[in-house]
Amino acid sequence: MGFFETIAIDVVLLPPPEVAAAALALNQRLIEQTGDRSIVLDPSGCLPHVSLAMRSIPRRTLPSLTAALDRLALSSLPLDLRIAGAVAVTTESGDVVSGINLEKSEPLLILHRSVMAQVNCVPAEECAPGDLSMDAGEEIAPFTCNYVNGYADQSAYDRYSPHITLGHGDVTSLEDAAVAQTARFSSLAVCHLGNHCTCREILWQRSV
Structure with missing residues (x-):
């Protein structure tokens, strides 16, 4: 396929305002602590999000995919989800990355599997930088x-770990890093993926 014919997408839950605000604030504090600006959350260009499925797909399949996801959103949302807390993990490369973990409730796992099923209905493409x-x-x-x-083999299904990425650094070293314990998620979206698996642009969204 040609350079502009494929696109890397992330099907996500967008957090409610109070959770998004907490993520933005914690991201800014991490940047101030570490000086690492590789992930700078921004409500207009780098959105806090909970990933449900990632893939590179042919652009021509977006309308059929979003139509299926629209039906899924109307039947599955809203979801009241428990926030497990802010955590830091060390990657295989030795980097420390922080996030806000969500509890893997059965309704959330069902939504994840349902989104994966819809994404699996469109052809998979090998992700290349031009897709981003x-x-x-x-x-x-x-x-x-x-x-x-x-993603499908390493981060989905039994390995699915719902979270909002906050950025590089150890969020647990910050004071007052607590996040609301429960929140209502009511927006499903397809985003154009950017560097470090950030969500740069909303391509489609359904709020219930």
Whole structure:
């Protein structure tokens, strides 16, 4: 396929305002602590989100996929989800990355599997940097496409770990890093993926 014919997408739950605000604040504090600006959350260009499925797909399949997801959103949302807390993990490369973990409730797992089923109905493409949303001259981290290409085998189904990525650094070292214990998630969206598996642009959204 040609350079502009495929696109890397993330099907996500968008958090309610209070959770999004907490994520933005914690991300800013991590940046101030570490100086690492590889992930700068922004409500207009780098959205806090809970991933449900990632893949590179042909752009022509977006309308059929979003139509199916629209029906799924109307039948599955809203979801009242428990926030398990802010955590930090060390990656295989030794980087410390923080996030807000969500409890893996049965309704959330059902939604994840249902979204994966719809995404699996469209052809899979090998993710390449050209599939991503990027700034001029931006260097794409190899992790990004590797994560997208390995999502179904390494991050989905039994390995699914619902979370909102906050950025690099240890959030647990910050004071007052608590997040609301429960929240109502009512927006399903398809986003154009950016560097470090960020959500740069909403391509479709249904709020219930």
